[in-house]
Amino acid sequence: MSYKQYSGSAGGWGALKATTQHLFKSQNVAKNISNLLRTNQNDGFDCPGCAWGEKHVSGRFRFCENGAKAVNWEATSRLVERDFFAEYTVSWLNKQSDYFLEYQGRLAEPVCYNPQTDHYEPIHWDDAFSLIAKHLNALSDPNQAEFYTSGRASNEAAFVYQLLARRFGTNNFPDCSNMCHEATSHALSHTIGIGKGTVTIDDFEEADAIFLFGQNPGTNHPRMLETLSSAYRRGARVVAFNNLKERGLERFTNPQRPLEMLSNGSTPTTSDYFMPKLGGDMAAVRGMVKILLARHQEAMNHGGAIFDLEFISEHTQGLEAYLSLVEATPWSDILDQSGLTQDEITRAADIYQHADRRIVTWAMGVTQHKHSVATIQELVNLQLLFGQVGKPGAGLCPVRGHSNVQGDRTVGINEKPPQALLDNIERVFGFQPSASHGHNVNQALQAMRRGESKVFIGLGGNLVAAAPDTPEVAAAMAQCELTVHIATKLNRTHVNPGKASLILPCFGRTDIDTQATGEQQVTVEDSFSMVHASSGQITPGSEQMRSEVAILTGIAKATLGEDNPVHWQSLADDYSEIRRLIEKTIPGFEQFGERIKASGGFYLGNSARALNWQTPSGKAQIKANALPQSLFPFDAQACTSAGQNLFVLQTMRSHDQYNTTVYGYDDRYRGIFGEREVVFMNEKDIAAMGLSVGDKVDIESLWPDQTERRITGFKVIPYTIPQGNIAAYFPEANVLIPLESKGDGSDTPTSKSVAVTVTASQLQESLLKIV
Numbered sequence: 001m002s003y004k005q006y007s008g009s010a011g012g013w014g015a016l017k018a019t020t021q022h023l024f025k026s027q028n029v030a031k032n033i034s035n036l037l038r039t040n041q042n043d044g045f046d047c048p049g050c051a052w053g054e055k056h057v058s059g060r061f062r063f064c065e066n067g068a069k070a071v072n073w074e075a076t077s078r079l080v081e082r083d084f085f086a087e088y089t090v091s092w093l094n095k096q097s098d099y100f101l102e103y104q105g106r107l108a109e110p111v112c113y114n115p116q117t118d119h120y121e122p123i124h125w126d127d128a129f130s131l132i133a134k135h136l137n138a139l140s141d142p143n144q145a146e147f148y149t150s151g152r153a154s155n156e157a158a159f160v161y162q163l164l165a166r167r168f169g170t171n172n173f174p175d176c177s178n179m180c181h182e183a184t185s186h187a188l189s190h191t192i193g194i195g196k197g198t199v200t201i202d203d204f205e206e207a208d209a210i211f212l213f214g215q216n217p218g219t220n221h222p223r224m225l226e227t228l229s230s231a232y233r234r235g236a237r238v239v240a241f242n243n244l245k246e247r248g249l250e251r252f253t254n255p256q257r258p259l260e261m262l263s264n265g266s267t268p269t270t271s272d273y274f275m276p277k278l279g280g281d282m283a284a285v286r287g288m289v290k291i292l293l294a295r296h297q298e299a300m301n302h303g304g305a306i307f308d309l310e311f312i313s314e315h316t317q318g319l320e321a322y323l324s325l326v327e328a329t330p331w332s333d334i335l336d337q338s339g340l341t342q343d344e345i346t347r348a349a350d351i352y353q354h355a356d357r358r359i360v361t362w363a364m365g366v367t368q369h370k371h372s373v374a375t376i377q378e379l380v381n382l383q384l385l386f387g388q389v390g391k392p393g394a395g396l397c398p399v400r401g402h403s404n405v406q407g408d409r410t411v412g413i414n415e416k417p418p419q420a421l422l423d424n425i426e427r428v429f430g431f432q433p434s435a436s437h438g439h440n441v442n443q444a445l446q447a448m449r450r451g452e453s454k455v456f457i458g459l460g461g462n463l464v465a466a467a468p469d470t471p472e473v474a475a476a477m478a479q480c481e482l483t484v485h486i487a488t489k490l491n492r493t494h495v496n497p498g499k500a501s502l503i504l505p506c507f508g509r510t511d512i513d514t515q516a517t518g519e520q521q522v523t524v525e526d527s528f529s530m531v532h533a534s535s536g537q538i539t540p541g542s543e544q545m546r547s548e549v550a551i552l553t554g555i556a557k558a559t560l561g562e563d564n565p566v567h568w569q570s571l572a573d574d575y576s577e578i579r580r581l582i583e584k585t586i587p588g589f590e591q592f593g594e595r596i597k598a599s600g601g602f603y604l605g606n607s608a609r610a611l612n613w614q615t616p617s618g619k620a621q622i623k624a625n626a627l628p629q630s631l632f633p634f635d636a637q638a639c640t641s642a643g644q645n646l647f648v649l650q651t652m653r654s655h656d657q658y659n660t661t662v663y664g665y666d667d668r669y670r671g672i673f674g675e676r677e678v679v680f681m682n683e684k685d686i687a688a689m690g691l692s693v694g695d696k697v698d699i700e701s702l703w704p705d706q707t708e709r710r711i712t713g714f715k716v717i718p719y720t721i722p723q724g725n726i727a728a729y730f731p732e733a734n735v736l737i738p739l740e741s742k743g744d745g746s747d748t749p750t751s752k753s754v755a756v757t758v759t760a761s762q763l764q765e766s767l768l769k770i771v
């Protein structure tokens with residue numbers, strides 16, 4: 001275990017080396033090399049990594065180091081078979097690490113939990129379906145079932161899933177996006193009338209300035225580094241706002257450029273770097289607008305303008321209220337909350353003003369705070385003032401996480417379905433779906449915890465590890481009469497079973513999916529609203545695995561009946577049938593089957609980009625939100641006593657993980673090797689607490705309830721991070737986040753602002769005493 005500052009650029013030979021190591025680790029080398037070459041190609045599969053889009057140019061490989069890890073992890077030849085479950089009890093498995101659980105390999109056959117023996121035991125598929133049907137049909141209210149989705153599910157699987165749940169009678173669709181970009185969907189739909197980004201990949205080639213807020217593309221969207229470095233090379237300004245110094249936001253060696261690789265050269269990915277306090281982006285942007293407003297007023301005095309007055313008057317509403325609020329916001333608040341100097345904010349405003357086409361991107365550093373919706377609306381305001389929506393080379397770009405999280409939403413995974421969707425379902429399927437709002441993740445977990453929701457079905461994902469307050473979530477699962485997990489790999493959620501529990505092994509994106517009519521394709525949608533086809537390339541490792549669609553139609557047939565409301569089997573036999581139903585039900589999918597044949601797929605369109613504002617007023621809304629009272633998710637100061645070291649903690653991903661999937665214990669770009677129980681701190685804070693690098697600390701979170709939330713023995717790592725802020729990895733730090741600490745309007749866990757105290761590890765002190 002070691003800590004060594006990383007001096008290289010992102011990408012380059014380090015990435016190639018890591019890719020090769022992961023190839024060997026999967027024990028499927030030859031197959032996986034050919035696999036990687038098919039990633040994101042027209043006749044291949046969509047990368048199960050992130051949702052970044054692709055420009056379709058032939059003859060280039062289209063995977064990155066972390067995409068390669070995702071592919072290798074899924075395409076392993078290791079299998080979890082009945083002997084494994086016979087050997088280990090579930091209680092024993094629950095004591096193992098997340099890495100251990102997933103590393104065992106692909107789930108190979110359906111198993112059912114036996115509480116008497118505490119083992120999972122084999123079960124026939126039909127018996128598994130009957131058990132689910134029995135439990136679902138025994139509920140006194142369909143809203144006692146929760147249908148969770150993780151964003152890898154294809155459009156076809158997700159559409160079948162929502163149809164099954166809606167026919168059953170509920171809108172309980174907790175979704176991974178409730179912990180992810182929910183604030184984005186909420187903020188955007190209430191301002192520009194659509195909850196998606198307005199840019200396409202081509203816009204990045206025309207932008208003069210790209211502002212990146214709260215994201216770490218070097219690890220989480222590595223293919224974006226190429227886009228950023230090429231923008232930089234042609235002279236665009238690329239401006240990062242990040243709470244940490246992230247290597248991928250500094251320099252990148254592109255493995256696609258042989259000369260750069262051979263000369264160990266690299267291209268910067270950003271031209272300017274600002275490090276706001278956690279949650280300080282809203283104040284920073286408010287400061288930029290305040291400067292630009294003053295300049296605009298000055299220009300107006302001389303008959304000019306800086307804002308796009310024509311755009312504002314034709315397309316927006318709410319300008320006056322917002323500008324008065326900007327004027328009324330004191331600089332002291334802006335500087336205090338942003339943690340930036342007035343000079344820095346002025347520099348950011350200068351760059352913004354002197355560009356003509358600006359793109360603003362953001363990810364979890366913006367969406368996982370209490371005031372995330374307001375922060376995103378501040379970004380929207382800035383862009384609207386300058387007419388940056390619906391213009392080539394400009395726009396709003398939330399960078400999505402899971403490879404099909406956006407598509408799942410598009411095809412109906414929505415706990416608050418719009419009336420138009422319900423009407424279409426009624427028209428196409430001849431039943432009236434429930435219009436009452438269902439549960440998001442937070443509400444589902446609360447209902448399970450109270451014993452009100454009794455059946456949990458998970459289409460992928462790992463909710464126990466992904467959600468906050470881990471012991472509470474585990475307890476919520478344990479309360480359920482039945483938990484059902486449709487999954488590729490064993491994880492924490494599976495080893496926290498309900499009173500009855502099933503693990504149903506499914507195909508992943510890389511597997512060949514053969515059904516009655518032959519090999520099937522599925523479709524996915526990227527961050528740029530491009531829909532394209534994906535076909536698996538390798539023979540599944542076990543004949544017992546089934547496709548997600550086959551599993552869902554199996555559940556539907558057993559629960560609802562063969563033909564209710566569709567002939568389920570024909571959907572499983574031929575996925576084009578599902579695409580025909582999507583075409584009839586979801587706008588934008590006209591001639592779906594034909595259009596996915598095009599290279600790179602097709603563009604779903606975006607109403608805001610077309611300057612068509614789907615808001616009640618028919619205009620884009622400029623929202624006047626006050627800055628938050630405090631950057632803590634509650635009045636934390638009131639909960640601390642004198643002498644306690646109060647910090648705001650963010651929880652983020654290492655370079656060797658995919659959400660709760662831990663591929664390894666290194667975080668190369670941050671200089672961490674062989675460990676994950678670390679906490680990144682500013683050197684001055686380390687010194688002020690009398691700590692040294694490598695010391696162990698205990699971290700306790702503050703929340704006005706009686707629950708103790710604490711992690712112990714985390715190693716102190718010095719890092720470029722503002723004083724008062726610290727960072728640790730998720731899922732290890734999830735126990736610190738109270739379920740009740742959630743975003744206003746989004747219910748997203750405040751994973752990037754947790755009020756905590758840090759103390760020297762008691763364990764360490766007691767050891768010292770012994771010495």
Ligand SMILES: Nc1nc2c(c(=O)[nH]1)N[C@H]1C(S)=C(S)[C@@H](COP(=O)(O)OP(=O)(O)OC[C@H]3O[C@@H](n4cnc5c(=O)[nH]c(N)nc54)[C@H](O)[C@@H]3O)O[C@H]1N2
Pocket residue numbers: 049050051066180213214215216217219220221241242243244246276277278279280281363364365366400401402650651652653654655657658659660752
């Ligand atoms: N390899 C890999 N790829 C992934 C994933 C993965 O786990 N591994 N996960 C996928 C998913 S589901 C998602 S949602 C995305 C996540 O992609 P990211 O949003 O990049 O994920 P995080 O690791 O949470 O990183 C958050 C970044 O924001 C910064 N940050 C945190 N708080 C603040 C703040 O208040 N202000 C500012 N300005 N910066 C802040 C952090 O320092 C960090 O750089 O990636 C997707 N792609």
Ligand SMILES: Nc1nc2c(c(=O)[nH]1)N[C@H]1C(S)=C(S)[C@@H](COP(=O)(O)OP(=O)(O)OC[C@H]3O[C@@H](n4cnc5c(=O)[nH]c(N)nc54)[C@H](O)[C@@H]3O)O[C@H]1N2
Pocket residue numbers: 102149150151152153176177179180181364368401402459460461462463465466467468486487488489490491506507508509548651652653658659660661730731733734737751
């Ligand atoms: N503290 C903290 N918590 C967070 C975050 C954070 O930044 N900080 N980030 C949040 C974010 S952005 C997200 S998106 C959530 C993620 O939450 P989830 O989507 O629930 O979690 P994942 O870790 O992506 O799920 C991994 C599991 O999915 C299954 N799986 C993988 N591929 C497939 C497939 O093709 N089909 C099926 N059926 N199953 C498959 C495997 O069994 C694997 O174990 O976590 C959130 N939690």
Ligand SMILES: [Mo]
Pocket residue numbers: 176179180181400401402
């Ligand atoms: Mo995500």
